[in-house]
Amino acid sequence: MSALLEMRAITKTFPGVKALDNVNLTVKEGEIHALVGENGAGKSTLMKVLSGVYPAGSYDGEIHYDGALAQFGGIADSEKRGIIIIHQELALVPLLSIAENIFLGNEQAASGIINWRETFLRTEDLLKKVGLSEAPTTLIDSIGVGKQQLVEIAKALSKDVRLLILDEPTAALSESDSQALLDLMLELKAQGVTSIIISHKLNEVRRVADTVTVIRDGGTVSTMDARTEDITEDRIVRDMVGRDMAHRYPARTRRAGDMLMQVSDWNVWHPEHQDRQMIRDVNLDVRAGEVVGIAGLMGAGRTELAMSVFGRAYGRNISGEVRMHGKPADVSTIDRAIAAGLAYVTEDRKSLGLILEETIQRNITLANLRDVSAHGVINEAEESKVAETYRGAMNIRTPSVFQKVMNLSGGNQQKVVLSKWLFAGPEVLILDEPTRGIDVGAKFEIYNIINDLSAQGKGVIMISSEMPELLGMCDRIYVMNEGALVGELTAEEASQERIMSLIVTE
Amino acid sequence: MELSDTSNRDAANGLGGYLLKHLREYGLLLALIAIMAFFQVVTDGTLLKAVNITNLFLQNSYIIIMALGMLVVIVAGHIDLSVGSVMGFVGALAAVMIVEWSLPVGLTIPACLIMGILIGAWHGYWVAYWKIPSFIVTLSGMLVFRGLSLWLLEGQSVGPFPKSFQLLSTGFIPDVFGIGRPNGTALAAGAIAAILIVWLGLKARARNAKYGIEGEPMPFFVIRNAIVAGALLFVCYKLAAFRGLPNVLVSMVVLTVIYAFITENTTLGRRIYALGGNEKAAKLSGIKTERLTFLAFVNMGMLAALAGLIFAARLNTATPKAGFAVELDVIAAVFIGGASMSGGVGKIVGAVVGAFIMGVMNNGMSIMGIGIDYQQVIKGLVLLAAVFFDVYNKSKQG
Numbered sequence: 001m002s003a004l005l006e007m008r009a010i011t012k013t014f015p016g017v018k019a020l021d022n023v024n025l026t027v028k029e030g031e032i033h034a035l036v037g038e039n040g041a042g043k044s045t046l047m048k049v050l051s052g053v054y055p056a057g058s059y060d061g062e063i064h065y066d067g068a069l070a071q072f073g074g075i076a077d078s079e080k081r082g083i084i085i086i087h088q089e090l091a092l093v094p095l096l097s098i099a100e101n102i103f104l105g106n107e108q109a110a111s112g113i114i115n116w117r118e119t120f121l122r123t124e125d126l127l128k129k130v131g132l133s134e135a136p137t138t139l140i141d142s143i144g145v146g147k148q149q150l151v152e153i154a155k156a157l158s159k160d161v162r163l164l165i166l167d168e169p170t171a172a173l174s175e176s177d178s179q180a181l182l183d184l185m186l187e188l189k190a191q192g193v194t195s196i197i198i199s200h201k202l203n204e205v206r207r208v209a210d211t212v213t214v215i216r217d218g219g220t221v222s223t224m225d226a227r228t229e230d231i232t233e234d235r236i237v238r239d240m241v242g243r244d245m246a247h248r249y250p251a252r253t254r255r256a257g258d259m260l261m262q263v264s265d266w267n268v269w270h271p272e273h274q275d276r277q278m279i280r281d282v283n284l285d286v287r288a289g290e291v292v293g294i295a296g297l298m299g300a301g302r303t304e305l306a307m308s309v310f311g312r313a314y315g316r317n318i319s320g321e322v323r324m325h326g327k328p329a330d331v332s333t334i335d336r337a338i339a340a341g342l343a344y345v346t347e348d349r350k351s352l353g354l355i356l357e358e359t360i361q362r363n364i365t366l367a368n369l370r371d372v373s374a375h376g377v378i379n380e381a382e383e384s385k386v387a388e389t390y391r392g393a394m395n396i397r398t399p400s401v402f403q404k405v406m407n408l409s410g411g412n413q414q415k416v417v418l419s420k421w422l423f424a425g426p427e428v429l430i431l432d433e434p435t436r437g438i439d440v441g442a443k444f445e446i447y448n449i450i451n452d453l454s455a456q457g458k459g460v461i462m463i464s465s466e467m468p469e470l471l472g473m474c475d476r477i478y479v480m481n482e483g484a485l486v487g488e489l490t491a492e493e494a495s496q497e498r499i500m501s502l503i504v505t506e
Numbered sequence: 507m508e509l510s511d512t513s514n515r516d517a518a519n520g521l522g523g524y525l526l527k528h529l530r531e532y533g534l535l536l537a538l539i540a541i542m543a544f545f546q547v548v549t550d551g552t553l554l555k556a557v558n559i560t561n562l563f564l565q566n567s568y569i570i571i572m573a574l575g576m577l578v579v580i581v582a583g584h585i586d587l588s589v590g591s592v593m594g595f596v597g598a599l600a601a602v603m604i605v606e607w608s609l610p611v612g613l614t615i616p617a618c619l620i621m622g623i624l625i626g627a628w629h630g631y632w633v634a635y636w637k638i639p640s641f642i643v644t645l646s647g648m649l650v651f652r653g654l655s656l657w658l659l660e661g662q663s664v665g666p667f668p669k670s671f672q673l674l675s676t677g678f679i680p681d682v683f684g685i686g687r688p689n690g691t692a693l694a695a696g697a698i699a700a701i702l703i704v705w706l707g708l709k710a711r712a713r714n715a716k717y718g719i720e721g722e723p724m725p726f727f728v729i730r731n732a733i734v735a736g737a738l739l740f741v742c743y744k745l746a747a748f749r750g751l752p753n754v755l756v757s758m759v760v761l762t763v764i765y766a767f768i769t770e771n772t773t774l775g776r777r778i779y780a781l782g783g784n785e786k787a788a789k790l791s792g793i794k795t796e797r798l799t800f801l802a803f804v805n806m807g808m809l810a811a812l813a814g815l816i817f818a819a820r821l822n823t824a825t826p827k828a829g830f831a832v833e834l835d836v837i838a839a840v841f842i843g844g845a846s847m848s849g850g851v852g853k854i855v856g857a858v859v860g861a862f863i864m865g866v867m868n869n870g871m872s873i874m875g876i877g878i879d880y881q882q883v884i885k886g887l888v889l890l891a892a893v894f895f896d897v898y899n900k901s902k903q904g
C-alpha cells in the first residue's frame with residue numbers, strides 16, 4: 001500500500017507555545033490511522049495544519065498528499081482535494097434541517113435557486129449510508145449528539161471524501177452510538193475511504209485502527225502497525241505518558257461517614273414543554289466521603305437531575321426537598337446552592353463551563369471571588385497565587401495562567417473547569433462526565449483528586465457514560481432511566497451486565 | 507508541546523513580540539497622538555491653544571461621561587440606543603423644573619438624576635427580566651424619550667438657567683494659591699496627577715514582578731508613562747494659562763477613575779465581564795446575571811441624566827433637539843476604544859480615549875471649517891478602521 005499522506009517535520013508555534021515540534025505522520029491509502037496522545041500533545045493542531053485551518057506558511061515542514069506537495073491556503077483548498085475534517089466541537093447549525101446542514105455551502109442549486117427535490121433525495125441517500133432513519137427535514141436541534149455526529153459524517157460523504165479526519169468523534173457519544181460510528185468507519189474503509197481518528201478511548205482505537213501514531217509534547221513518539229504486531233492498550237499508554245501505568249484507577253478505601261446530602265421526592269418538568277416530566281420521584285443520598293455514581297444511557301435525565309438540584313439551573317415546576325447534614329437546605333438559586341455547599345461541573349464546558357475569552361486565572365476564581373477579595377476589591381496577587389496552585393495541582397499544560405482558555409486544548413480546558421469548582425470549596429461535588437475528552441494520564445489525576453476529596457469527607461456524585469469508570473471509582477451506583485432511578489447497587493454488586501439489565505427491564 | 511517559562515518567552519519574542527500582543531492598547535494611544543498632531547498642524551496650532559483645550563473638555567464631557575456607562579452596558583453584552591434621547595429629556599425636565607416651575611437648583615439636580623435612574627431601571631427591567639433584546643428595548647426608549655422631551659418643551663427652547671445651574675458646566679475651580687494666572691490649582695493638580703500615575707504604575711510593576719505576573723517591558727513602561735505624564739502636565743499647564751480646571755473636567759476625571767477601578771479591581775466589575783463573556787457560564791457560577799444586567803442599565807440611565815444636565819447647563823437652554831444622534835458618538839467611542847460587540851471585552855480607559863479621538867476630530871474638523879457632511883463621513887470611516895484593526899489583529903494572532 002502506498003502512502004496517501006505524508007506530513008514531514010511539521011513545526012507550529014503559537015505565541016509562547018511550540019505546539020508541534022518536528023512531527024512526522026504517514027498515512028497509507030485505505031487505512032484507519034489513529035492519532036493518540038495526552039491532552040495538549042498537539043493532535044488537533046496537527047489536523048488543523050493538515051486541513052488548512054492553519055494555512056501553508058503559518059507552519060514549517062511539508063505536507064505531501066496524493067503524491068504531490070500540498071499547500072492549502074484554507075479549508076476550501078483541502079476539501080477540494082477530498083480532505084474533510086470533523087472538528088472536536090461539532091459545527092452544525094442547530095435551527096437548520098439535516099438536509100440544509102449537509103449541503104450548507106455546497107447547496108444543490110442551479111443559478112442560486114435551491115433544488116429541494118434533489119437536496120432531499122441526496123440527503124436520504126446519505127443518511128441511509130450512515131445508518132440514520134431521520135427525515136431530511138428534521139432540525140439538528142431535535143436530534144442527539146450521537147446522531148449529529150453521523151450527520152457530520154454524511155456531510156463529509158456528500159463531498160467525495162478521500163481522507164476523513166475525525167477529532168474525538170466519540171467523546172460525547174453513548175456506548176451504542178460509539179459502536180455505530182466505529183462500524184460506519186469500518187464500512188467506509190471497505191469502500192476505500194482513508195481516515196484519521198483522534199481518540200482518548202483506547203479500546204476504540206484498538207478496535208478500528210490499522211496504524212496507531214502516538215504523539216507526546218508536540219513530537220512523534222512511535223508508530224505501530226496493528227497488521228504486523230499486537231498493539232496493547234498498555235503499550236499505547238506507555239508511549240503516551242512516557243512511563244508504565246499499572247492501573248487505570250487508583251486504589252480507593254471506602255469510608256461512608258455521616259449523611260451529607262439527601263434529595264427526596266424530586267420532580268422536574270421540562271422548561272418549555274410543560275406536560276413533559278423530566279425527573280420522576282427521585283430519592284438519593286450521599287454520605288460524607290462517599291463517591292456515588294449515576295449510570296444511565298444518554299437522555300436518561302442525569303444532567304437534568306443534577307442541574308435542577310443545583311439551584312434550579314434546569315427545568316420548571318420543581319418540587320422536592322434537598323437536605324444538607326440532615327437539615328433542609330435552600331437551593332432555590334444557584335448562588336444559594338453554592339452557599340449550601342454544592343458544586344456542579346458541567347458536561348458542556350464550552351458553552352456552560354468556561355468564559356473562553358478570559359484567562360485561566362479569571363475562570364478559576366469566578367465561582368469563588370469572595371476568597372480572593374476583600375470588601376469587593378479583588379486582590380490580584382492572591383488570585384494568581386490561587387491560579388498557580390491549581391495549575392500545578394491539576395497539571396494544566398500552559399505557559400502561563402494568563403493564557404486565554406480559548407487557546408487551551410480540550411482536555412486542559414476541562415481541568416480549568418474542575419479547578420474552578422474545587423476552588424469554590426464545595427461539600428458535595430457533582431461531576432457530569434468529568435473525564436470527557438481527557439487522556440488516560442489526566443484521568444488518573446482526576447480520579448486521585450476525587451479520592452482526595454472523599455478522604456477529606458466531601459461527597460462526590462459522578463455522572464458518567466463510561467461504565468468502567470463508574471465501576472472503578474464509585475462506592476455506590478444509582479441507575480437512572482427515563483427520568484427515574486431504577487436501581488441502586490453497591491460497588492460489590494455492580495457490574496456492567498447488572499446495570500444494563502436494570503436499564504432494560506424497566 | 508514545549509513549555510517555556512514566562513521570562514524565557516518574553517526574552518525570546520523580545521520587545522517586538524510584546525508590542526504585537528498589546529498592539530491594540532498602544533495603537534489607541536498612538537492614534538490619539540497622531541490625530542492630535544495632525545490637527546495641530548493643519549489648524550496652525552489652534553488645536554492646542556489654551557482656550558481650545560478648555561473647550562475640548564467642555565464640549566466632550568457629556569460624551570465621555572456617557573461612554574463610561576456605555577462601556578459597562580456593552581461589556582455586559584448589551585447596547586443602549588436611548589442615551590441621546592434620555593439626556594435630551596432630562597435636560598428638558600431640568601429646564602421645565604427650574605425655569606417654568608421655579609424650583610430650586612438644589613432640588614432639581616437630584617430629582618433629574620433619580621429620573622435618569624428610573625429610566626435606566628425601565629429599560630433594564632425589560633432587558634434583564636423579560637429577556638427582550640436591548641437593541642429593541644432601547645430603540646423604543648429612544649423614540650419614547652425623544653417624544654417626551656418634545657412634549658415637555660412643547661417644541662420650544664426653554665432657558666436661560668440661573669447662574670448656579672450653569673456652574674455645573676461652565677464653572678472653574680478657583681486658584682487656592684491665590685496666584686490667579688497661571689492658575690496654581692491647575693498646575694498643582696497636574697503635577698500631583700502625573701506623579702500619582704507614575705507611582706501607581708511603579709507599584710503595580712513591583713507587585714507583578716513579585717508574583718511573577720507578566721509585565722510591560724521597561725522601555726515601554728518608561729515611554730508610555732513619559733507620554734501620559736507629559737501630556738497631563740502639558741494640558742494642565744495650558745488650562746492654567748486660561749481659566750484653570752473646569753468643574754466638568756474634575757467630575758469627569760473622578761468618574762473615570764471610579765469606573766476604571768470598579769471594572770478592573772472589584773468583584774462587581776469582574777462579574778460584569780463574565781456576564782458579557784458567557785452569560786450561561788456566569789450564571790452557573792452563581793452570578794446573578796439578571797440583576798447585573800439591570801444595574802448596568804440603571805447606571806447608564808443615571809450617567810445619561812448627568813450628561814443631560816451638563817449639556818443643558820453648557821448651552822444654557824434646553825432644546826428639543828438636544829442629544830440628537832449623540833448615542834451614535836457614544837457607542838462609536840466605546841468601539842473605537844476596543845470593546846467588542848459580543849460583550850466581555852473592553853476597558854474604561856479605552857472608551858475614554860476613544861471618546862477623545864472622536865472629540866478631537868469633531869473639534870479639529872470644525873476649526874478647519876470642514877462641513878458637517880464630510881465630518882460624518884470621516885468619523886464613520888475612522889470607526890470602521892478602528893474595528894477593522896481589532897479584527898485583523900485578532901485573526902493574525904490566530
Ligand SMILES: Nc1ncnc2c1ncn2[C@@H]1O[C@H](COP(=O)(O)OP(=O)(O)OP(=O)(O)O)[C@@H](O)[C@H]1O
Nearest residue numbers: 014019039040041042043044045407408409410411
Ligand atoms: N490558538 C492557540 N493559541 C495558543 N496556543 C494554542 C492554540 N491552539 C492550541 N494551542 C496550544 O497548543 C497545544 C496543543 O493543542 P491541541 O489542541 O493540538 O492539543 P490536543 O492534542 O488536541 O489535546 P486534547 O486531547 O486535549 O484535545 C496546547 O498546549 C494548546 O494550549
Ligand SMILES: [Mg+2]
Nearest residue numbers: 044088409410
Ligand atoms: Mg484536541
